[in-house]
Amino acid sequence: MSADETxxxxxxxxxxxxxxxxxxxxxxxxxxxxxxxAGEVHALLGENGAGKTTxxxxxxGAYLPDEGEILVDGVKVVIRSPRFAIDLGIGxxxxxxxxxxxxxxxxxxxxxxxxxxxxxxxKDLARxxxxxxxxxxxxxxxxxxxxxxxxxxxQRAEILRALVRGAKILILDEPTAVLTPSxxxxxxxxxxxxxxxxxxxxxxxxxxxxxxxxxxxxxxxxGGENVVTRRTAECNQQQLAEWMVGKQxxxxxxxxxxxxxxxxxxxxxxxxxxxxxLPALKDINLAVRRGEILGIAGVSGNGQTELAEVMxxxxxxxxxxxxxxxxxxxxxxxxxxxxxxxxxxxEDRNGMGLFPTLSLTxxxxxxxxxxxxxxxxxxLDNKSAERRARExxxxxxxxxxxIHVLASSLSGxxxxxxxxxxxxxxxxxxxxxxxxxxxxDVGATEDVRCALIEHRDAGNAVLLISEDLDEILIMSDRIxxxxxxxxxxxxxxxxxxxxxxxxxxxxxxxxxxxxxx
Amino acid sequence: xxxxxxxxxxxxxxxxxxxxxxxxxxxxxxxLAIISAILITGITLWLVGESPxxxxxxxxxxxxxxxxxxxxxLLLATPIILTGLSxxxxxxxxxxxxxxxxxxxxxxxxxTGVGLFVKGPEWLVLLLMLIAAAVAAGLFALIPAWLLxxxxxxxxxxxxxxxxxxxxxxxxxxxxxxRDSSAASGSAFISFPVPYSLPELISKVHIGILVAVFLVIxxxxxxKNSIWGYEVQSIGANKKAARFxxxxxxxxxxxxxxxxxxxSGVAGFIEIAGVAHRLSASISSAxxxxxxxxxxxxxxxxxxxxxxxxxxxxxxxxGTVLKTRGLSSNLVQALIGLILLLxxxxxxxxxxxxxxxxPGNLKPMTQKSGLEExxxxxxxxxxxxKKN
Numbered sequence: 001m002s003a004d005e006t007x008x009x010x011x012x013x014x015x016x017x018x019x020x021x022x023x024x025x026x027x028x029x030x031x032x033x034x035x036x037x038a039g040e041v042h043a044l045l046g047e048n049g050a051g052k053t054t055x056x057x058x059x060x061g062a063y064l065p066d067e068g069e070i071l072v073d074g075v076k077v078v079i080r081s082p083r084f085a086i087d088l089g090i091g092x093x094x095x096x097x098x099x100x101x102x103x104x105x106x107x108x109x110x111x112x113x114x115x116x117x118x119x120x121x122x123k124d125l126a127r128x129x130x131x132x133x134x135x136x137x138x139x140x141x142x143x144x145x146x147x148x149x150x151x152x153x154x155q156r157a158e159i160l161r162a163l164v165r166g167a168k169i170l171i172l173d174e175p176t177a178v179l180t181p182s183x184x185x186x187x188x189x190x191x192x193x194x195x196x197x198x199x200x201x202x203x204x205x206x207x208x209x210x211x212x213x214x215x216x217x218x219x220x221x222x223g224g225e226n227v228v229t230r231r232t233a234e235c236n237q238q239q240l241a242e243w244m245v246g247k248q249x250x251x252x253x254x255x256x257x258x259x260x261x262x263x264x265x266x267x268x269x270x271x272x273x274x275x276x277x278l279p280a281l282k283d284i285n286l287a288v289r290r291g292e293i294l295g296i297a298g299v300s301g302n303g304q305t306e307l308a309e310v311m312x313x314x315x316x317x318x319x320x321x322x323x324x325x326x327x328x329x330x331x332x333x334x335x336x337x338x339x340x341x342x343x344x345x346x347e348d349r350n351g352m353g354l355f356p357t358l359s360l361t362x363x364x365x366x367x368x369x370x371x372x373x374x375x376x377x378x379x380l381d382n383k384s385a386e387r388r389a390r391e392x393x394x395x396x397x398x399x400x401x402x403i404h405v406l407a408s409s410l411s412g413x414x415x416x417x418x419x420x421x422x423x424x425x426x427x428x429x430x431x432x433x434x435x436x437x438x439x440x441d442v443g444a445t446e447d448v449r450c451a452l453i454e455h456r457d458a459g460n461a462v463l464l465i466s467e468d469l470d471e472i473l474i475m476s477d478r479i480x481x482x483x484x485x486x487x488x489x490x491x492x493x494x495x496x497x498x499x500x501x502x503x504x505x506x507x508x509x510x511x512x513x514x515x516x517x
Numbered sequence: 518x519x520x521x522x523x524x525x526x527x528x529x530x531x532x533x534x535x536x537x538x539x540x541x542x543x544x545x546x547x548x549l550a551i552i553s554a555i556l557i558t559g560i561t562l563w564l565v566g567e568s569p570x571x572x573x574x575x576x577x578x579x580x581x582x583x584x585x586x587x588x589x590x591l592l593l594a595t596p597i598i599l600t601g602l603s604x605x606x607x608x609x610x611x612x613x614x615x616x617x618x619x620x621x622x623x624x625x626x627x628x629t630g631v632g633l634f635v636k637g638p639e640w641l642v643l644l645l646m647l648i649a650a651a652v653a654a655g656l657f658a659l660i661p662a663w664l665l666x667x668x669x670x671x672x673x674x675x676x677x678x679x680x681x682x683x684x685x686x687x688x689x690x691x692x693x694x695x696r697d698s699s700a701a702s703g704s705a706f707i708s709f710p711v712p713y714s715l716p717e718l719i720s721k722v723h724i725g726i727l728v729a730v731f732l733v734i735x736x737x738x739x740x741k742n743s744i745w746g747y748e749v750q751s752i753g754a755n756k757k758a759a760r761f762x763x764x765x766x767x768x769x770x771x772x773x774x775x776x777x778x779x780x781s782g783v784a785g786f787i788e789i790a791g792v793a794h795r796l797s798a799s800i801s802s803a804x805x806x807x808x809x810x811x812x813x814x815x816x817x818x819x820x821x822x823x824x825x826x827x828x829x830x831x832x833x834x835x836g837t838v839l840k841t842r843g844l845s846s847n848l849v850q851a852l853i854g855l856i857l858l859l860x861x862x863x864x865x866x867x868x869x870x871x872x873x874x875x876p877g878n879l880k881p882m883t884q885k886s887g888l889e890e891x892x893x894x895x896x897x898x899x900x901x902x903k904k905n
Contacts (some may be wrong), residue, residue: 314761337764346763352761355754362750364760369747380747 011089011168012073013199014059014274021054028054031068033218033228035202036169041191043215044231047101048063051224052204053095056171059202060092061085066337084233093158093166097176099146105129105153106142109161132164138190141168152183159190163199173201176210177467178299181502188214206244208237220244233349241339254453257477262289263432265311265342270320280283280306282485284320288430288461293452295476296465299505304465305347308434311463313337325429337366343427347418347434347465349412353419356408358402361406364389367426394423397447410464413444420448424455426443431455434465469501481505486511532889536589543867550863555710562844572842588721592792595623596801598729598826599784599887600808603777605819606736606814610753610773616661616676617781618805619683620654624782626687628789629796634709642713647786654773654782655775657683664775666767672774680805688798694832695796708796715791724786730823732780737819749773781805807833810857811846814864 014036022028028051028343036042042054051085057063059070059137061079069076072088079085085092088460092452099108106125110116133140134486140149140156150159155175161172172191176184190200191214205211211218211233212219220243227243267286274280280303288294308317311322313334321330324340346352354363365374365385373384389403398419400410425430433452437445452475456462466472472479479496481489481504491497559569580586600617607614628646635642660673695708715723740746752759752766759765784804793800811829813820836849 333763334761338763346761348757351755352757355758358750358754362747362754365747366751366758369744375744378743378745379740380744382742433738 006171013071013420014090014169014200015071016055016059017069017071019055019058020066021051021058021063021154022066029058029065030226031222032221034226034229036202038168038200039195039198040114040216041195041203042300043211043218044202044221045206045208045211045218045240046221047244048207050221050244052221053173054224055221056092056173056202056204059169059254060090060171062092066148068419086162086165086167088172089166089168091162091165092171093170093173093175094164095156097158098156099154099157102145103149104143104145105140105149105157105160108146108157109142109164111161112165127477129160129164133160135454136163136193138193138396151178152180152186155179155187163194165413168198169200169202173204174206175203176205176207178298184210208240208244211240212237215423254369254449254474257291257456258295258493259458260292260477263287264325265463266323267311268323270310270322271318272306272315273318274306276304281310284485284487286480286487288463290461291456292477293456293462293464295472295474296463296482297472297478297479297501297505298467298471298482300467304467304482305434306485307482308344308347308432308463308465309429311432312342316459319340338426341426341428341430343367343425343431345431345433345436346425347438349416349419350408354407354415357406360393360398360403360405360407360410360418360487361385361389364392364403364422377431385428391420392421392425395425396451412442413440413447413471416440417447420451427455427460430461430463432463432465435467436464437466437468437471441487453470469498469505473498473501520588522621531829543864546863546867547548547860548863550859550866551856553631554859557855557859561848565844565848567844572839575687575842576838579838580831580834584720586834589652590758591722591726592825593834594826594830595725595729595787595791596784596804597732597807597811597829598726598822599787600781601815601822601826602733602736602808602819603781603855604809604812605785605815605817605822606780607773608753608776608850609770609817610749611756612773612777613842614658614661614676614774614777615673615809616658616679616683616778616801616805617784617808619676619680620778620781621785621788621801621805622683623657623688623777624654624785625789625796625800626683626690626785627782628786629690629695629708629711632713639713643715643790645819646711646713646790647783648847650782650786651779652782653860654884655779657782659771660780662771666770672904684798687796687800691796691798697701697795708896710794711789713790714794721857722805723787723791725791728783728787729826732783732821733822740819780806787891814857816864820832829857 001503016032016034018030019029019034020027030051032051032055034042034055046052046054056064058065059079061082061084064078064080070079071077077088077357079088079090079363079426082092099423100111102121103111103127106122106129107306109127109129109384109475122269129142133142138156138160140160146154146155147340155178159170159172175187179187181204190205194201203211203215212235215232216234217229218240219229222244249268269286270281270284272281277318282303282304284307287292296304296307306315310317313329313332314334315395316329321328323329324337324342327340329337334344334444351354354364365388367379368374368388369385372380374388386403392398393403397412398414398418399419400414407418410418420433420436423433431452436452437448440448449471451462452462464472473496477493479493480487481491481501483504489502523684541597553776555573559573562569562572580587580590600621603617603620604614627856628704631649632642635645638900657679658676661670661672661677664670664675665672691708697707697709717727718724718727741752748759748764749769751762751763751764752769768784778862788800788804789796808826811822814828832853839849840846860901
């Protein structure tokens with residue numbers, strides 16, 4: 001069958017029954033049930049780590065469930081591969097796009113086309129896709145190359161790829177996380193069209209308003225468990241939030257500090273390049289004070305990563321200077337930054353912050369092995385090192401049988417608690433925390449946040465970078481918004497307004513708000 | 518179509534990774550693998566018309582049962598242990614030095630140079646030979662280090678290619694500059710003899726084996742108990758995190774190349790001063806590669822290089838015995854390869870057990886106090902799921 005022309009067999013229902021999936025240290029899915037019907041938009045709502053993506057990866061053939069069964073139109077199937085999932089009519093659009101940069105949209109869409117002819121020109125391929133998109137009302141230039149596309153267009157190309165291959169059930173994993181508000185609206189229009197054509201769309205999200213707007217059914221997952229499945233029309237925001245977060249785990253409102261101390265760290269007129277040698281930071285001026293958490297809000301990829309690296313000596317500056325406690329640290333090494341008392345919780349916990357294949361002790365002393373008592377001349381005192389590791393584990397409330405296990409054997413939450421504690425211990429002035437709670441469960445998130453707040457209350461400065469606007473709003477005493485490498489607005493906790501910050505994050509520059517400091 | 522697939526997937530046996538693998542289990546597996554390799558070898562010998570039991574007995578008797586056999590074992594194990602140490606040292610930092618063979622030749626060359634032209638008390642000249650060998654081979658290993666750091670050229674490629682350079686360099690000296698034309702050695706070209714030799718430990722066995730064991734122990738201790746060892750292991754485990762903590766990665770890479778080269782150079786010195794006494798193109802019979810094998814069999818451990826070096830030497834000597842019994846050297850090579858291959862397989866298999874599974878109904882993973890050793894693949898999978 002040629003994938004794009006033949007009408008695939010219609011699927012009228014898919015049932016996932018009692019799905020279990022365990023990963024080392026976590027149970028991602030505890031006996032989840034899910035029923036999907038043709039022509040509906042089914043939202044999967046849940047926090048990070050609730051098991052939404054795992055469940056959908058099982059449906060899309062990326063994982064096999066440990067237990068449980070999947071029925072398509074009442075027939076039991078074992079979805080062993082993504083390939084088979086597509087043959088069944090199940091397509092998934094992942095959160096991180098899987099497009100090839102220097103190929104055109106049409107080439108990307110037809111990649112892996114079953115009955116591709118021996119030769120087909122770019123033009124024919126583009127025409128073919130145009131014909132297909134025309135009656136779908138899905139505007140993407142088929143001749144554009146991927147790198148020229150906006151994020152929204154890339155997403156559309158991904159969706160087209162799934163549709164062209166005959167997907168009747170389309171799984172969208174946090175599709176709006178990377179979109180601007182207007183792109184989100186376009187996506188919703190497209191989803192409604194697909195629904196009208198009889199497709200089933202699974203919409204994964206943790207945003208309540210979007211779920212209420214677009215879905216017909218909603219299933220809420222929490223900690224890998226199925227909390228509830230309802231018709232969306234019967235739900236309201238309050239109720240969904242309660243199901244998603246759980247009553248006892250209500251997100252705490254931390255007290256704000258309205259009277260911060262003197263300036264600890266300052267960035268003056270900073271310009272820096274990204275890894276791809278494009279300007280990533282443009283004329284950044286920021287100051288962080290003692291006893292305050294300065295939150296940096298922004299959609300990912302607007303310079304936050306580079307900002308954190310510049311502030312910790314890991315990325316060279318083009319111009320400008322970094323000052324900590326009155327010392328000019330411009331051009332100094334990462335070690336010199338840590339020696340003046342700056343901690344850094346890096347974005348990529350396993351890639352940069354920890355040694356997954358080495359013991360907890362090895363990981364725990366990374367910041368102070370160079371100082372006595374762990375260092376004794378050329379010697380490394382293993383006894384002191386172990387004592388140090390025990391201290392960190394106890395203070396950071398890291399759950400582990402002992403200090404000799406490998407870091408990779410800890411759960412993500414415990415790894416992060418160890419890392420956060422290690423960095424807090426060395427930070428006597430400033431702590432740069434990048435996505436400190438990404439991928440953590442609710443309990444670990446709470447622990448990490450409390451640790452940061454405590455650190456602030458002890459009179460230190462915290463620079464908090466997060467994609468999660470809620471986290472920024474909960475934690476920060478002051479909020480700066482980044483867009484395309486610039487600070488486009490600074491708010492105090494009192495004047496912070498969710499909608500206004502949201503607009504600025506999406507690039508709506510308000511001429512009334514300029515950089516301060 | 519769906520029905521067909523549903524039916525076609527019946528329950529089956531599959532290998533599943535164990536999360537707990539004790540050292541004794543690993544040892545038993547290795548032993549089983551070696552025994553099965555020896556059995557296959559025996560059957561092969563029987564098929565070509567030899568009497569395997571008789572041959573086997575002879576091999577054991579002449580490698581372990583005679584003092585000559587034991588001497589040969591220790592002499593052969595020495596360069597294997599040293600080059601194995603070279604490889605493991607680099608491997609700790611994910612630097613893959615495949616140039617032990619060449620570094621050994623350069624070390625032998627430098628030692629010969631000093632031995633031929635420096636006159637003095639024996640102990641002093643030997644010491645100078647040792648230093649010259651280590652320095653020359655260390656500097657030789659700087660070439661791939663420089664290529665790696667400046668041009669990003671894989672050290673695997675450059676070290677392998679430099680092996681050829683080193684051998685040709687030695688041949689040039691052996692057949693031209695230092696050639697001993699009076700030596701009646703057929704077509705092989707050899708240099709003048711070096712008049713100094715390593716003191717003997719017991720009859721015919723020089724102190725080289727002690728040097729090798731000593732160096733292995735020293736590096737094992739340093740790696741566990743020094744700031745330098747901590748930094749090297751950090752770089753090996755995660756270069757980005759090491760840089761994050763301000764560890765000077767480049768400086769360590771250079772030093773590791775020099776040390777790794779120097780140790781192989783010392784092996785070259787020992788071959789000259791202990792065994793060969795003359796420089797030629799045949800001072801090493803692939804010791805560098807045998808050393809790499811010993812290092813890989815020993816896994817990540819320094820101390821395990823010693824028993825594995827001895828084991829390899831035993832197998833190789835056994836092969837020599839078989840050859841003298843008239844077996845074709847091709848067959849002998851194939852049998853040695855088989856034994857080594859199976860012992861590697863046994864090592865890996867120890868990490869797995871066989872489970873019966875129904876499709877889509879994998880056995881739940883065993884949970885050991887909520888923690889377990891994870892394979893990289895599982896790790897990726899769990900990271901992925903946690904990101905959700």
